Amino acid sequence: GATLGVLGGGQLGRMFAHAAQAMGYFTAVLDQDATSPAGLVSHHHVRTAYEDPQGLTELAQLCAAVTTEFENVPAGALNQLAASLPVSPAGASVAIAQDRAAEKAHFVKCGVPCAPYAVIESPEQLAAVNDALLPGILKTARMGYDGKGQIRVKTRAELVAGWQELGRVACVLEKMLPLAHECSVIVARGRDGTIVNLPVQRNLHRDGILAVTEVYEGNLPATQVEQAITAAKSVAIGLDYVGVLCVEFFVLDNGQLVVNEIAPRPHNSGHYSQNAMDVSQFELQVRSMTNLPLVQPRQHSATIMLNLLGDLWFKDSDTAQAPAWDQILALPGCHLHLYGKVDAKRARKMGHLNITAATPEQVRATALKAAGILGIAAF
Ligand code: ATP
Ligand code: MG
Numbered sequence: 026g027a028t029l030g031v032l033g034g035g036q037l038g039r040m041f042a043h044a045a046q047a048m049g050y051f052t053a054v055l056d057q058d059a060t061s062p063a064g065l066v067s068h069h070h071v072r073t074a075y076e077d078p079q080g081l082t083e084l085a086q087l088c089a090a091v092t093t094e095f096e097n098v099p100a101g102a103l104n105q106l107a108a109s110l111p112v113s114p115a116g117a118s119v120a121i122a123q124d125r126a127a128e129k130a131h132f133v134k135c136g137v138p139c140a141p142y143a144v145i146e147s148p149e150q151l152a153a154v155n156d157a158l159l160p161g162i163l164k165t166a167r168m169g170y171d172g173k174g175q176i177r178v179k180t181r182a183e184l185v186a187g188w189q190e191l192g193r194v195a196c197v198l199e200k201m202l203p204l205a206h207e208c209s210v211i212v213a214r215g216r217d218g219t220i221v222n223l224p225v226q227r228n229l230h231r232d233g234i235l236a237v238t239e240v241y242e243g244n245l246p247a248t249q250v251e252q253a254i255t256a257a258k259s260v261a262i263g264l265d266y267v268g269v270l271c272v273e274f275f276v277l278d279n280g281q282l283v284v285n286e287i288a289p290r291p292h293n294s295g296h297y298s299q300n301a302m303d304v305s306q307f308e309l310q311v312r313s314m315t316n317l318p319l320v321q322p323r324q325h326s327a328t329i330m331l332n333l334l335g336d337l338w339f340k341d342s343d344t345a346q347a348p349a350w351d352q353i354l355a356l357p358g359c360h361l362h363l364y365g366k367v368d369a370k371r372a373r374k375m376g377h378l379n380i381t382a383a384t385p386e387q388v389r390a391t392a393l394k395a396a397g398i399l400g401i402a403a404f
């Protein structure tokens with residue numbers, strides 16, 4: 026079998042490796058951490074920084090094709106690899122996803138509405154910000170995730186202080202929008218332009234971190250479902266994207282759909298696809314990077330995903346202790362996924378629970394029971 030490579034050794038890389046191995050591939054991971062979740066389950070583990078040309082050369086020699094699971098891999102690393110083997114997504118796509126200013130400019134180019142925003146890279150741009158953008162959220166243009174690198178600002182004084190606090194790095198200020206829901210769509214696009222999508226995911230975030238994803242008939246109004254899929258596809262096609270892409274949206278109080286951001290890789294909100302779809306987002310990643318056919322995935326179960334954050338390990342004591350999985354697994358249709366992370370920390374993604382059932386009512390009933398047992402707030 027050929028070897029497939031992944032830049033980044035986190036849980037997304039681990040689940041990619043599982044999918045690749047199920048299809049007969051060997052896997053190689055590039056990640057500095059000796060106990061990275063993906064490195065632990067792969068045949069090869071190149072332990073260097075993404076910027077290290079020698080590590081990249083070693084990975085290229087091992088692999089037939091390379092993908093990424095970490096969205097902040099330097100685009101230069103992808104470009105170096107692309108000189109000798111197929112790389113998806115391309116460095117140019119990843120570079121846009123890494124920079125909120127470039128990302129928003131791309132949305133505008135594709136004609137997909139996003140929140141009103143301003144780019145702030147200088148004191149002059151800060152002073153020129155339109156009052157209509159307040160109250161807003163100031164976000165670092167690069168490197169933010171799970172709500173990190175963001176400050177909510179109500180007034181001009183808070184905006185000035187916020188930019189100072191973020192280190193006066195390049196930022197975007199987004200108008201704070203009244204959200205009714207959040208949702209996301211995962212698409213996979215092949216080199217030949219074939220594009221398929223997973224159904225629209227309805228997402229609940231808590232403290233800036235994804236907490237719950239619900240996917241079943243009626244999870245969102247039908248008009249928004251159709252709009253979200255069309256918008257996600259046009260964002261991918263506009264990038265000439267190859268691979269798996271997640272597009273996150275806001276649904277506003279007035280029903281308007283607004284794009285939030287993209288992730289150039291499988292996404293936490295797509296994990297349900299492992300148990301509720303006939304093809305998972307990770308299999309789509311394998312297929313797109315190896316030029317295997319992309320067929321439209323079919324959902325066979327109503328599903329809810331609960332994220333398992335490290336907080337659940339510290340419910341009863343200050344020493345980490347895993348929740349009682351036997352009680353959870355006694356419920357019908359519960360699929361436990363743990364990432365093999367060696368130390369639990371609060372707010373750290375340790376695993377997820379996919380719950381499947383025949384109907385939305387049944388899956389909600391089971392998910393609420395599981396949440397109750399685990400101490401996750403009801404939704
Ligand atoms: P991720 O881990 O998904 O990459 P992130 O750190 O890039 O997250 P965003 O997706 O930009 O962060 O924002 C995190 C959350 O904050 C959103 O899911 C939403 O709940 C809220 N949020 C962000 N921007 C806005 C906005 N303009 N108006 C209202 N709420 C917002
Ligand atoms: Mg993000």
Ligand code: MG
Nearest residue numbers: 171273285286
């Ligand atoms: Mg987000």
